[in-house]
Amino acid sequence: MLCFNVVMKKELLNENDIGRIISRMAHEIVERNRGCKGLNVVGIQQGGVALASRIAQKMSAIENIEVPSASLDISFYRDDLDIRKTQPVVRKTNVPFDINGKTIILVDDVIYTGRTVRAAMGALMDFGRPAQIQLAVLIDRGHRELPISADYIGKNIPTSKAEIIKVLFKERDQVDQVYIQRVE
Amino acid sequence: MYKDLISIKDLSTQDIDLIISTAISFKEVLQRDIKKVPTLRGKTAINLFFEPSTRTKTSFELAQKRLSTDVINFTVPTSSVVKGESLFDTIKTIEAYGVDFIIIRHQSSGVPYLVSRFANASIINAGDGINEHPTQALLDTFTIIERKGAVAGLNIAIVGDIFHSRVARSNIYCLTKLGANVRLIAPNTLLPKGIENENVHIYTNLDKGIKDADVIMTLRIQKERQSGGFLSTTEEYFRFWGLTRKKMASAKPDVIVMHPGPMNRGVEIASEVCDSLHSVIYDQVVNGLAVRMAVLYLLSSAKLNYTGSL
Incomplete structure (x- = not known):
């Protein structure tokens, strides 16, 4: 019988760590773009949405102007629909603003192969022609399969492919936490 | 989900909820400026209508096009069926083209079910006799x-x-x-x-x-x-x-x-x-489009366990 044992579950970031990282990332975004004018934040379903709205709130607080945030589901743009046994559950896309000519801060919780980001860029382009897309992620765990890199990184965590990174947000999981699981 | 959609009786309440929640997402797509998504690029669907239909066929065809599926319409008065080809041969010939979806409307109840038993493609019942739609x-x-x-x-x-x-x-x-x-x-x-x-x-x-x-x-x-x-x-x-x-x-x-x-x-x-x-x-008309997109999407996952024999 094939048997997977979870031999280790280790916390990498707690609530305070995540709060500080989000604050730093928001400052970096504001610094690099010299303010928040023309910036819109778009979170990728499901893990990026809570992060996007928190980054947008922080940016608003820093610059004292409204920074809109949106949610984007990328299921319809995935490149693995052909090889999956069941289709991914489609979640809500809500892009309530015109993205033409805007700078889009695309947000996800974890960057891994880069395929989700590729799909997200494809999805965004169907909404219009942004002036620029910048990528912000909480965790970069390596193992890219496409030439994609993040502009803002919360934390680099070298991983093996057998490990699982889990990001929990209060909005969905009642707790803010990042942990790693090693499966053998 | 399964390979085919033949009857509501085959669906659990969870299946129905999944189809409707997916349809809500597709309805959002239909409100965009660009109403087409690349989801089923490279897939082929054939609309096989043995009975006259304008709106159901239009709705399926538009749903397929919005998902980037290639579409062939096979209408009976112009087809080999009037030349005496059997249903089995018609389906097998169509499948030889490498078709992923066959959407069937037929005047006899049970035809989509019959076809689903010997076809490898996903069969969607678009109305069979006085049975189901x-x-x-x-x-x-x-x-x-x-x-x-x-x-x-x-x-x-x-x-x-x-x-x-x-x-x-x-x-x-x-x-x-x-x-x-x-x-x-x-x-x-x-x-x-x-x-x-x-x-x-x-x-x-x-x-x-x-x-x-x-x-x-x-x-x-x-x-x-x-x-x-x-x-x-x-x-x-x-x-x-x-x-x-x-x-x-x-x-x-x-x-x-x-x-x-x-x-x-x-x-x-x-x-x-x-x-x-x-x-x-x-x-109902616009929701029909979204629901048919959802059904095509959900039936399109890889059929790894499917043996494809009777």
């Missing part, structure tokens, strides 16, 4: 949920030619599964035998049947299937069974009125009703 029931359910929040506990009256209506059958299966109080309202000649065994209430009086209704679903009088003396005249039918504003007064004030189309104004429904604010007939 599952995507219609799903789009009707979606429309009801959109307007009323949920189906459970609603009084839903289905009025008209239940006997010949695959739309009614699929809706009865779907809506009772979701916990609605389904009422069937029809003259005795248009009620099928055995329907009382379903979990429904039967009325042969329109006024009593639509009292406190949340939803009234009118059915088309199918003139092409009325050779057997089921009705005297359409005028008389309208007098007793046609939905008018006056007859609707006993329903709930926020009742919604549905019709699967095409409508016969002045036969099963009065113009003053189908053009009123109670009518959700055009919502």
Whole structure:
């Protein structure tokens, strides 16, 4: 019988760590773009949405102007629909603003192969022609399969492919936490 | 999900919820400037209609195009079927092209099921005889949920030619599964035998049947299937069974009125009703597109366990 044992579950970031990282990332975004004018934040379903709205709130607080945030589901743009046994559950896309000519801060919780980001860029382009897309992620765990890199990184965590990174947000999981699981 | 969509009876309430929640996402896509997504790029669908159909075929075809699927329409009067080819050979020939979806409408009940037993492609029933029309029931359910929040506990009256209506059958299966109080309202000649065994209430009086209704679903009088003396005249039918504003007064004030189309104004429904604010007939059209996109999407996952033999 094939048997997977979870031999280790280790916390990498707690609530305070995540709060500080989000604050730093928001400052970096504001610094690099010299303010928040023309910036819109778009979170990728499901893990990026809570992060996007928190980054947008922080940016608003820093610059004292409204920074809109949106949610984007990328299921319809995935490149693995052909090889999956069941289709991914489609979640809500809500892009309530015109993205033409805007700078889009695309947000996800974890960057891994880069395929989700590729799909997200494809999805965004169907909404219009942004002036620029910048990528912000909480965790970069390596193992890219496409030439994609993040502009803002919360934390680099070298991983093996057998490990699982889990990001929990209060909005969905009642707790803010990042942990790693090693499966053998 | 499974390989095929043949009957509402094959779906669990979870399956129905999944189809509707996916359809909500596709409806958002349909409101964008660019209404096309690359989801099913490289897939091929064939619409195999042995019976005339304009709206269902258009709806499927547009759904396929919005998903970037390549589409072939196979209409019987121009096809090899009139030259005597058997159904089995027709399907096998089509499959040889490498088709992923076959959408079938046929005048005989059970044909989509039969085809699903020997075809490798996903089969979607677009209406078979007087049996079922599952995507219609799903789009009707979606429309009801959109307007009323949920189906459970609603009084839903289905009025008209239940006997010949695959739309009614699929809706009865779907809506009772979701916990609605389904009422069937029809003259005795248009009620099928055995329907009382379903979990429904039967009325042969329109006024009593639509009292406190949340939803009234009118059915088309199918003139092409009325050779057997089921009705005297359409005028008389309208007098007793046609939905008018006056007859609707006993329903709930926020009742919604549905019709699967095409409508016969002045036969099963009065113009003053189908053009009123109670009518959700055009919502049904756009929701049909979203539901068919959802079904195609959900059936398209890799069929790793499927053996493809009889």
